[in-house]
Amino acid sequence: MDNRKEKNNYKDDLLLRMGLNDNKAGMEGLDKEKINKIIMDATKGSRFYGNELKKEKQVNQRIANMMQQKAQITNQQLRKAQLEVDRFAMELERNRNLNNTIVHVDMDAFYAAVEMRDNPELKDKPIAVGSMSMLATSNYHARRFGVRAALPGFIAKRLCPQLIIVPPNFDKYRAVSKEVKEILAEYDPNFMAVSLDEAYLNITQHLEERQDWPEDKRRYFSKTGNSVEIGEPGEEADKLSKYEGSISPLLFEDSPPDLQPRGNPSQLNSEEQSNLQILQNSVVFGTSAEEVVKEIRFRIEQKTTLTASAGIAPNTMLAKVCSDKNKPNGQYQILPSREAVMDFIRDLPIRKVSGIGKVTEKMLMALGIVTCTELYQQRALLSLLFSETSWHYFLHIALGLGSTDLARDGERKSMSVERTFSEIFKTEEQYSLCQELCTELARDLQKEGLKGRTVTVKLKNVNFEVKTRASTVQSTLSTAEEIFAVAKELLRTEINATSPHPLRLRLMGVRMSTFSNEDDKKHQQRSIIGFLQAGHQALSSPGCVLDKTDKTEFVKPLEMSHKKSFFDKKRSERILSHQDAPRCEIVDQQAVQTSQPFQALKKTSESLETSKNSNNCQTFTCPVCFREQEGISLEAFNEHVDACLDEPSASEHSHSHASSAAAGQEEDAHRSIPLCEKRDYEDAEITSADGVDLVETEDNSSKAASIDTIGSNHSKEECSDIPSQSCPVSLANETVRILSRQESIQPCTDEVVTGQALVCPVCNLEQKTSDLTLFNVHVDICLNKGIIRELRNNEVNSANQPKGSSRSTDRLQKAAGRTKRPGLKTKSSTSRKTKAQGPRQTLDIFFK
DNA sequence: GCGGATCAC
């Protein structure tokens, strides 16, 4: 939190053998080697460590790929790149802006400092805030033992047995943070808070105004008497010094002397001597930027009893680096001249720059780049090896450029909830956990009045392997039920994918994104209409991919079908509210693509529907494998369909999906199954990170191909084996029938009749809800899950292939071995550059 | 739009 670099050092040192450990090992502390040994002993052999190794191998492979690319660059290419890059650099130089004074304020060891302040017992003791599992931060005393943020508490305890671990009190930190922000706002009402303990200010305007301020407006009074540690009364000049040295928690004994707050005017430079006057208990600050920042830090300490560090520079990038320079309780300024900036940049390790993380550092180091100077020297090469976004960013850093205006908080783009727990492998528990997370998320969303369309489920297995699965639906979601309806299916898919082995989870998360703006909100209920529209379109051009223009057509109300649907039945039972009936709107883009799969599903729908009422166990036809499923319950059938969709080959034993847990205790049996246990990291099959990746890729593509192949078989079967039912004529009937359903549900919008239920026209299963929005969500899921997959297959096989089919095409090609994996792409194989991934963070700030 | 990665705090 308060220091990212600290956080990463332990891993850097241990796993990457890089990054200088700047831990000042004092007499009471441990030296670097001891620290590393203890950490390594504690971490070695763990699943966590195994995953770290695996990730490291992946990074190494990336680097190897990059080096291979580098080897193929010709001098001519390099010269050409040099010209292009330098042209861009000149442009940047021309626009260099040194007119702003940006300040980065960073509270020292914030959480730990708050805890120490509020509990005198903790003074002089090594403490950390967090838990046995994870530390958020530590005080400087503890840091001497190598106890840092992001270190697990139990390892920290081995480093420093006397360490006191305090659980976090975020409410308290928020309150303190608010106090600090009140001060900051006086210097820049538009300041940008990065977190509870960090903020950027643009004090340019304040500085201008301040030049005319009388001393009284720059005078502040020290609190006295409220702290026993102030010490004996001495001359006034010492008062501030002693005060400042004693009122705050002891963070660091050897703070840079030149930047310690001081009361002796003889030590000050001329400006400070003329401006900083200590009269009685007051202090007057000057009008320079440095004085302003001292004033800010002084006021923060007066108000909160906590110290802050700060950096002053012409842009945010530099200010951030500066604030780290004299931490804790210090400040540093880069004067606003190009020379001062370049002097500062010259030997600056790139890792110090916000946005250059562990991986980027390692990649650049492989190119011989450690400092900003080297970064500049290699600019042409970088432009050939990295994406434009990345090398532009690098060039900014190399020139000491950064953002000068502080971006206002934009609109939120996502919201999520996730939780780590001890292993959960029982599916029922996984579902109920998922539901809880959805409930929490819904609560948070509603607090901000947000509705979104994309639900992402995040899963981390006990080997720390992370997977995300997302689904975007047509309707906007906000309630727990709506979100869970989507999340549940995503989770189900993953559970089925690894079946019969259980998912052995250690973390689950749910995220919402694609938030709707006002315009979208009126389209919230169009999901089912889209589906129905698809039927209509199919009527006019069966088997064909529809042109986009068709989307603007409207469904005409059609007369009732003679067939008895759930909706028909309900219609007679219900008291329907006619207000705000959904209009026939734009066709659901996804559902409208082709009619073939629709036919395929339809047969099932009908058989399901007709058989549904009589008995629990019936004979169903699976729309995926087209085998008759005899004498099974709806639920079992549903599971079968899911299994077919997710893993076609598994359809025969789909009943085993339900059973789960106990079997999964043997671990080494299914290494290559996603999110299943992979205990043995040294296994020859997965010697390199790339190997791991390759296994997955092949797995996916062959799976995709299987689906596609099966899908295409469906199409054939439909036309040959399946009689009249699925032919266009019948389709027309079906369309009529479904359109009639639409008519019948039209009046049923937000008004719900409790205790009633709806039947999904896709899966034909009764939904345990009477909420139409929620019901629509379900329909979306069914559409996405069942139809769309088959649609893709159809696109590939269609002569009339639309643009959007690249995904399926790619998958087929991959399966056939015709496409190379991007990471392995050689230069000769492609005309376009394969860019190494670069930093993607904070670019917005830099380019603002 | 999806999924994996990277990064920050």
Added chain:
DNA sequence: TATGGTGATCCGC
């Protein structure tokens, strides 16, 4: 015993 949670962005599909 035990290695976090939230949000953003980028890249290649």
